[in-house]
Amino acid sequence: MSRSSQKDRGGTLSPLASQLEAVLFFASSPVRDDELKEVFGLSGREINAALDELREHLEDGHGVILKHSAEGWVLETNPHFADLLSLFRDAGARRRAVRLSRAAIETLAVIAYEQPVTRGEVEEIRSVSSGGVIETLLSHGLIRISGRKKTPGLPLLYRTTDRFLDMFGLEAVADLPTLEEIKSLSSEPAEVSEYVEEPPDTGESPDTEEPPDTEEPPDTGEPPNAEAYGDAPDGAADDEA
Numbered sequence: 348m349s350r351s352s353q354k355d356r357g358g359t360l361s362p363l364a365s366q367l368e369a370v371l372f373f374a375s376s377p378v379r380d381d382e383l384k385e386v387f388g389l390s391g392r393e394i395n396a397a398l399d400e401l402r403e404h405l406e407d408g409h410g411v412i413l414k415h416s417a418e419g420w421v422l423e424t425n426p427h428f429a430d431l432l433s434l435f436r437d438a439g440a441r442r443r444a445v446r447l448s449r450a451a452i453e454t455l456a457v458i459a460y461e462q463p464v465t466r467g468e469v470e471e472i473r474s475v476s477s478g479g480v481i482e483t484l485l486s487h488g489l490i491r492i493s494g495r496k497k498t499p500g501l502p503l504l505y506r507t508t509d510r511f512l513d514m515f516g517l518e519a520v521a522d523l524p525t526l527e528e529i530k531s532l533s534s535e536p537a538e539v540s541e542y543v544e545e546p547p548d549t550g551e552s553p554d555t556e557e558p559p560d561t562e563e564p565p566d567t568g569e570p571p572n573a574e575a576y577g578d579a580p581d582g583a584a585d586d587e588a
Contacts, residue, residue: 360400360401360404361397361400363387363389363393363397364397364398364400364401364404366387367383367387367394367397367398367401368401368422370383370386371413371420371421371422372422374421376418376419376421377416377418377419377420377421378419378420378421379418379419379420380394380395380419380420382419383420398413398415398420401413405422409425410424410425410428411423411424411425412424412425412426445487445489445514447483447487448480450475450477450480451480451483451484453473454469454473454477454480454481454484455484455489455490455507455511457469457472457473458484458490458505458506458507459507459511459520459523460523460526462493462504462505462506462507462520463493463494463496463504463505463506464504464505465496465502465503465504465505466478466481466502466503466505467502469481469505481505487510488508488510489507489508489510489511489514490505490506490507490508490511491505491506491507491508492504492505493505493506507520
């Protein structure tokens with residue numbers, strides 16, 4: 348491919364200037380002169396000539412301009428369109444600022460996987476009234492009315508929208524993960540640990556051994572037998588004497 352900086356007929360950019368435009372558009376940060384010389388294998392004079400050509404070309408009513416800063420060359424939006432870009436940015440922020448409650452996410456999931464589906468069918472699955480949540484999803488443009496079901500009462504049918512696909516990075520409803528895939532992604536290997544039943548807490552040290560229970564003699568109201576304790580009864584010595 349020719350890298351000449353000479354313009355083609357008809358006022359189009361030269362091949363080198365077009366290649367520079369592509370590189371600068373692709374770059375996520377300013378590109379230095381030495382980087383351009385390394386990529387194209389050309390002298391600084393040839394690179395600068397093509398950059399001047401590109402700059403003059405973009406200044407002729409284009410939406411982007413070529414700007415040089417201390418960090419290098421960069422393509423920027425034309426300041427002439429600042430007000431328009433501000434409006435676009437604010438409108439985009441409003442479209443993206445969608446905060447869904449747990450109930451809304453559950454309802455949206457039911458509609459996405461069961462569509463087309465009626466409000467009654469959604470409520471049967473969720474076991475809770477979903478009218479208000481469906482209205483919220485309609486107002487955000489995430490679902491739409493797709494017709495009526497041919498059953499008594501002709502209830503409305505709901506489907507997801509292209510905005511729903513954009514929000515979740517899908518190209519089509521068929522790209523939704525299956526329930527099996529969701530379960531496999533959410534399931535984690537359980538940590539196995541041996542369970543040892545602990546004795547009830549009695550407030551006593553587990554190493555303390557209680558003395559065996561001894562049976563108390565019944566209370567007869569008489570003094571205990573002294574012989575049982577190895578002592579002679581009172582007066583026994585006098586009788587022997």
